[in-house]
Amino acid sequence: MTRRQVGILLVTHLLIYFLHCNAFTLKCPDSSQWYLRSHSKCIDGEYLCLFDTKDSTYKEICGKGEEIAREGRKYVLKPNPTEADCFPRRYQPFTFSSVGNNQCVFSKSFCQAKGLIAASNGTTIKDRTCRCDYRQNYDYLIPPKDPCSCKPAEEDCSCYIRKCEDGKIMIAGKTY
Numbered sequence: 001m002t003r004r005q006v007g008i009l010l011v012t013h014l015l016i017y018f019l020h021c022n023a024f025t026l027k028c029p030d031s032s033q034w035y036l037r038s039h040s041k042c043i044d045g046e047y048l049c050l051f052d053t054k055d056s057t058y059k060e061i062c063g064k065g066e067e068i069a070r071e072g073r074k075y076v077l078k079p080n081p082t083e084a085d086c087f088p089r090r091y092q093p094f095t096f097s098s099v100g101n102n103q104c105v106f107s108k109s110f111c112q113a114k115g116l117i118a119a120s121n122g123t124t125i126k127d128r129t130c131r132c133d134y135r136q137n138y139d140y141l142i143p144p145k146d147p148c149s150c151k152p153a154e155e156d157c158s159c160y161i162r163k164c165e166d167g168k169i170m171i172a173g174k175t176y
């Protein structure tokens with residue numbers, strides 16, 4: 001390799017290094033690593049790793065103690081630990097503890113399979129529910145407990161397209 005080639009390689013590597021490392025944002029430790037991290041980070045006080053609303057990034061602090069939020073809520077830094085609603089894409093059906101957690105516990109399900117549409121977008125406490133789009137002639141392969149509100153985390157919400165026989169019209173998933 002010529003000196004010029006080596007130079008180009010070096011510059012490229014440095015560029016990748018800086019771009020990559022400057023793009024780094026803190027991720028909170030996984031719950032399995034939480035204990036180790038908290039002991040290396042906080043001698044006194046409770047280790048907290050929470051979303052800072054000002055910088056939109058996760059930050060570690062040594063707080064006064066465990067923070068407990070009621071269902072549908074979590075803790076964020078503002079810059080002090082403050083209760084806040086779950087993000088719309090997540091939900092928290094039981095009380096939130098800041099020990100081992102940095103966001104609402106569950107991700108909401110999607111209604112993305114063919115023929116499936118959202119029946120409700122859920123709440124900060126409840127998951128999204130789905131239903132087969134009967135207006136497009138879709139129906140359940142296996143009927144769920146409540147056909148108006150299938151729970152993708154608990155039930156099989158798969159849909160198939162049904163063919164209507166001549167002279168019959170489809171109303172709300174039933175043929176007449």
Ligand SMILES: *[C@@H]1O[C@H](CO)[C@@H](O)[C@H](O)[C@H]1NC(C)=O
Pocket residue numbers: 118119120121
């Ligand atoms: C769910 O949210 C999406 C996006 O905000 C919206 O288009 C849709 O109408 C909502 N569905 C229901 C059932 O509320």
